[in-house]
Amino acid sequence: MFWIICAALTAAVGLAIMAPLLRARDGAAEPAAAFDLRVYRDQLREVERDLDRGVIAAEDAERLRTEIGRKVLDADRRLAQGAARGPGGRGLVALGVLAALFVAGVALYLGEGQPGRADLPIAQRIAMAEQVYQDRPSQAEAEATAPAREAAPVPDDFAALIAQLREAVARSPDDPQGLALLATNEMRLGNMAAAREAQQRLVDLRGDRASAAELVRLSALMVEAAGGLITPEAETVLARALQTDPTNPQGRYLLGLLQLQNDRPDRAFPVWRRLLEEGPEDAPWIAPIRAAISDLAWLAGQPDYVPPAPLPGPDADALADAQDMTPEERQQMIAGMVSGLESRLAQQGGSPEEWARLIASLVVIGRADHARMIWAEAQTRFAAQPDALDTLRQAATKAGLAE
Incomplete structure (x- = not known):
């Protein structure tokens, strides 16, 4: 045909x-x-x-x-x-x-071109993606084939401190503070395998008490040591982290990356979309998500998706000026920012998280009655989106506008 x-x-x-x-x-x-x-x-x-x-x-x-x-x-x-x-x-x-x-x-x-290539129905593509997922190399195999990192120049005094730290950790292998510090500094030096090993020892030492942040950090170091690939072992650690804290943003970013690496943009898009809408804009995962989200939406079958605009905020000069303001002047500055956010949402719309932020901010600056009006309007706007309503209701509850 x-x-x-x-x-x-x-x-x-x-x-x-x-x-x-x-x-x-x-x-x-x-x-x-x-x-x-x-x-x-x-x-x-x-x-x-x-x-x-x-x-x-x-x-x-x-x-x-x-x-x-x-x-x-x-x-x-x-x-x-x-x-x-x-x-x-x-x-x-x-x-x-x-x-x-x-x-x-x-x-x-x-x-x-490929004139003899057969059609690829969606079911066959999903099957091929599943095969790629199953055929991933192990952590050891991925680290063995990962490209070598160029070592950064290290000052002599810093190199001496790192050597002392390694000796101290070797003498006290059960010191969690020493292991965490060693993992951090090995990572800074570009020794990802050594950083991953130190973080693994820390997680093993914590056992069931390991926090989601520690587990996500271990998973991220495993990915770095494997040349960017999320191996089955790294995925297991990541799943454990998200089971401990399903809201951990870095863990959710890695989860979306895992789906992308295995050719499942339909699964990656909702994860990254929610992260982008939640912000904050200066989070390290926002920039790569914002750069890829439009293409990802198209691949996921949602070509009409429009990513939320970056939330405006005070620049460094404004923050510096705020230190010298009187409480009344600082309140006026905050009120102006809240007013700008409200104006943008009224004209351009926005994510549920932005509406929730507006509701909370209005209560903070003493405009609870107006916040109730915004809460009512937001319920109308997002009536067909249960997840969005849940986000808004949580914000309204914290602000004392709902039970």
């Missing part, structure tokens, strides 16, 4: 281009110079009629005859040149170029 459609479209476009060229070759189309010549001769006759009726003077008639005569000579010359080249000269050249482009296009596709 695909080839039939392509052939039909190519034939239709080719005929549309060739039809006027073939008419010109057969002499059915009148040259432009012949039309111009007829017009100029009619103009000369019109000048004579105007002169006979006394509409124009003899001097004006002579001037017009001379001007139109030059145009007649030019048109006649162009007509003679076209006849000398033959009626189909330019048409044949154009047809030749069109044929060459068609042949070149077919040759390029046969050479660079």
Whole structure:
């Protein structure tokens, strides 16, 4: 079916281009110079009629005859040149170029394309993605094949401190503070395998008391040591972290990355979309998500998705100025920011998290009655989105507007 459609479209476009060229070759189309010549001769006759009726003077008639005569000579010359080249000269050249482009296009596709490749229904694509997921290398295999990192220059005094830290951890392998510090500094030096090993020992030492942040950090170090690949072992640690704290943002970012690496944008998109809407804008995972979210939405089957605009906030100068403000001036500045957020949401709309932030901010600055109006409006806007309503209700409850 695909080839039939392509052939039909190519034939239709080719005929549309060739039809006027073939008419010109057969002499059915009148040259432009012949039309111009007829017009100029009619103009000369019109000048004579105007002169006979006394509409124009003899001097004006002579001037017009001379001007139109030059145009007649030019048109006649162009007509003679076209006849000398033959009626189909330019048409044949154009047809030749069109044929060459068609042949070149077919040759390029046969050479660079995949004409024999079979269709990939969605079920087969999902099956292939599942196979890629199952065939991932282990952590040890991925680390063995990961590209080597270029070592950063280390000052002598810092290198001496790291050596002392390693010796101290070797003497006290059950010191959680030493293990955490060693993992941090090995990571800064680019020794990801060593950082991962130190963090693994820390997590093993914590046992069931390991926090979600410690587990996510271990998973992230495993990913870095594996050259960016989320291995089955790293996924196990990540699942444990999210089971401990399902809201951990870095863990959710890695979960979306895992789905992307295994060709499942439909699963990655809702995870990253929620992270982007929650913010904050200066979180380290927001920039890569914002750069990829539009393409990810298209791949996930939601081409109409529009990512939320970055939330405006005070810049460094504004924060510095706020230190010198009186409480009244600082309150006015905050009120202005809240007013700007409300204006943007009213004009452009926004995510449930932005509406929740507006509700909470209005209560903070003492405008609880207005916050209730915004809460009511938000319930109307997001009536068909249970998850969004839940986010808004939590904000309203914390602000004392709902039970």
